[in-house]
Amino acid sequence: MRQFRSMVYPYVVWIAIMIVVPMLMILLYAFTGEGNDVTTFRFTLENFGRFFSDAVFLDVLKRSLIIAIFTTIICVLLGYPIAYAIATGPEKSKMFWILMITLPTWINMLVRTYAWVGILQDDGLLNSFLGLFGIGPFKMMYTTFAVVLGMVYNFIPFMILQIHTSLAKMDKSLLEAASDLGANRMQCFLRVTLPLSLPGVLSGITLVFLPAVSSFFIPKLLGGGQYVLIGNVIETQFLTSGDWNFGSAISLIMAVIIMISMYLTRKVDTDPAANGRGE
Amino acid sequence: MEEKRHRIGAKLILGITALFFYLPILYIIVFSFNDSRSLTKFSGFSLRWYEKMFSDSAMMQSVVYTIVIAILATIISTVAGTLAAIGLSRSRKALRNVVEQVNNLPIMNPEIVTAIGLLMFFSALGINKGFTTLLLAHIMFCTPYVILSVSPKLRSLDPNLADAALDLGATPLQALTKVIVPQIMPGIVSGALIAFTMSFDDFIISYFVTGNGVNNISILVYTMSKRVNPSINALSTLVIAIITVVLIVVNVVPIIKEKRRKKV
Numbered sequence: 001m002r003q004f005r006s007m008v009y010p011y012v013v014w015i016a017i018m019i020v021v022p023m024l025m026i027l028l029y030a031f032t033g034e035g036n037d038v039t040t041f042r043f044t045l046e047n048f049g050r051f052f053s054d055a056v057f058l059d060v061l062k063r064s065l066i067i068a069i070f071t072t073i074i075c076v077l078l079g080y081p082i083a084y085a086i087a088t089g090p091e092k093s094k095m096f097w098i099l100m101i102t103l104p105t106w107i108n109m110l111v112r113t114y115a116w117v118g119i120l121q122d123d124g125l126l127n128s129f130l131g132l133f134g135i136g137p138f139k140m141m142y143t144t145f146a147v148v149l150g151m152v153y154n155f156i157p158f159m160i161l162q163i164h165t166s167l168a169k170m171d172k173s174l175l176e177a178a179s180d181l182g183a184n185r186m187q188c189f190l191r192v193t194l195p196l197s198l199p200g201v202l203s204g205i206t207l208v209f210l211p212a213v214s215s216f217f218i219p220k221l222l223g224g225g226q227y228v229l230i231g232n233v234i235e236t237q238f239l240t241s242g243d244w245n246f247g248s249a250i251s252l253i254m255a256v257i258i259m260i261s262m263y264l265t266r267k268v269d270t271d272p273a274a275n276g277r278g279e
Numbered sequence: 280m281e282e283k284r285h286r287i288g289a290k291l292i293l294g295i296t297a298l299f300f301y302l303p304i305l306y307i308i309v310f311s312f313n314d315s316r317s318l319t320k321f322s323g324f325s326l327r328w329y330e331k332m333f334s335d336s337a338m339m340q341s342v343v344y345t346i347v348i349a350i351l352a353t354i355i356s357t358v359a360g361t362l363a364a365i366g367l368s369r370s371r372k373a374l375r376n377v378v379e380q381v382n383n384l385p386i387m388n389p390e391i392v393t394a395i396g397l398l399m400f401f402s403a404l405g406i407n408k409g410f411t412t413l414l415l416a417h418i419m420f421c422t423p424y425v426i427l428s429v430s431p432k433l434r435s436l437d438p439n440l441a442d443a444a445l446d447l448g449a450t451p452l453q454a455l456t457k458v459i460v461p462q463i464m465p466g467i468v469s470g471a472l473i474a475f476t477m478s479f480d481d482f483i484i485s486y487f488v489t490g491n492g493v494n495n496i497s498i499l500v501y502t503m504s505k506r507v508n509p510s511i512n513a514l515s516t517l518v519i520a521i522i523t524v525v526l527i528v529v530n531v532v533p534i535i536k537e538k539r540r541k542k543v
Contacts, residue, residue: 004365004366004369004441004451004455004459005366005369005370006366007362007363007365007366008363008366008367008370008374008378009366010359010362010363011359011360011362011363011366011367011378011422012374012378014359014422015378015381015382016381018397018400018415018419019381019382019384019385019419020381021400022393022396022397022399022400023384023396025396025399025400025403026392026395026396026399029399081292082292082293082296084289085288085289085290085292085293086293088285088289089286089289089293097293100296100297100300101296101300103300103526104300104301104304106476106480106522106526107304107480107518107519107522108479108480108482108496108497108500108515108518108519108522109480109482110482110497110500110501111307111497111500111515111518111519112303112304114307114500114504114511114515115303115304115306115307115515116303117318117504118306118307118310118318118319119302119303119306121318121319123319123320124318124319125302125306125319153299153300153303157300210387210389211389211390213389214389214390214391214392216391216483217482217483217501220501221501221504231389231391234391234395235391238395238398238487239487244395244399247395248395248399251389251391251392251395254389254392255388255389255392258389
């Protein structure tokens with residue numbers, strides 16, 4: 001049993017250096033002022049003060065949160081029926097549809113986002129299609145619509161797969177029992193299927209909200225240079241203005257928001273009253 | 280009757296879903312063969328954007344860097360991740376918990392946070408941004424996925440097998456390569472596949488840690504997309520083709536092998 005145990009030690013050293021140290025550096029930079037030297041650190045909360053006292057940054061934070069929440073809600077509303085359609089379908093087609101949903105996630109996200117640029121143009125495919133019905137044309141590129149669409153397109157597979165997993169795990173005899181006891185289709189769904197699939201919805205929410213709130217190339221590609229979300233501010237601090245202290249503080253704020261939202265979803269998940277498992 | 284209506288509804292939903300997922304991908308492939316610069320009007324078939332792509336040294340260089348980095352990162356992270364996972368499965372619980380937690384950090388963290396951490400770390404060490412930093416970063420974020428995909432296979436492995444091999448006179452290396460590794464091979468292969476596609480497709484972390492003209496395909500698409508440039512469509516189609524071929528090879532080769540084995 002003890003054989004091979006030592007094989008983990010090089011990896012322990014590696015993750016200590018490559019994962020833990022960089023994370024600590026973000027903390028260090030976030031709480032120190034400019035002009036750090038190896039020997040002198042000036043600890044300060046200035047970076048956070050600067051962020052929360054500037055209306056521009058607070059606006060960006062608000063917009064990022066609203067867009068991420070909006071994206072997440074759309075992913076739940078669209079993803080649930082899709083996952084449900086797959087899970088309740090014939091056994092043979094299940095594998096096929098899961099493959100169909102998974103395949104695009106293997107293709108470069110940037111390429112898939114860029115693909116929408118042509119479709120969303122003023123004279124693009126979507127406007128031409130709407131034109132057939134005499135609707136539009138609408139301005140779509142460089143709008144919030146395009147940004148949310150890009151996020152939903154990229155992140156909804158995670159939602160569908162999570163919900164499908166929890167629906168597939170469900171004990172089908174529970175539904176039979178419910179209908180034997182006189183429940184109609186709607187009641188079966190609302191009181192049996194939905195509560196049992198809630199854990200899948202919640203982990204789907206985490207998997208969509210996290211990349212949505214931190215995304216920076218989707219707003220840039222589909223929202224244009226003027227469309228700034230929190231990820232874009234971090235990018236600018238590190239790659240253009242070179243203010244690493246401020247940039248670290250912003251990413252720390254973002255990380256805390258994500259942790260709080262994950263904690264909240266997990267809390268709903270373990271709260272027996274909320275998911276009806278009664279455990 | 281209700282059941283039938285339900286099935287039609289489900290088919291409709293799935294049809295629209297397939298259209299939503301695959302239309303943009305098809306669109307970019309079709310327009311890579313467009314005769315004009317337009318992204319919206321298809322004016323005829325031509326290979327001019329492919330010619331342009333193959334004669335563009337920056338594009339070709341990015342393709343080479345992307346493939347070289349992906350192959351190196353896959354090999355290194357698969358070997359390192361497999362060894363670490365085997366070691367981990369036999370270490371004390373406390374250590375295992377800590378390593379698993381830290382291992383999950385790059386998976387759970389937003390990529391941009393991992394990216395800026397690495398950027399500051401490399402610059403503190405004074406390593407020049409470029410090939411080395413890119414490769415180190417890719418190994419760093421690929422290995423956790425290999426461990427995640429190998430570990431479940433190790434949990435279902437009988438620990439006595441390796442001990443039996445050792446008792447019967449196998450060297451530790453033989454026990455490793457002849458007993459343990461063959462049993463966990465499916466986990467290693469799927470870990471390697473995840474590592475390859477993660478590295479091949481990565482944008483955010485690469486974008487922050489690279490420099491000095493070393494670009495991968497994603498970075499090039501990002502910087503070029505500010506202006507209309509149909510060569511991007513050709514490059515994107517190339518990316519889609521490479522990933523498709525890799526997925527087919529990984530999924531089809533085991534089936535062919537299995538068939539051959541049955542014949543013999």
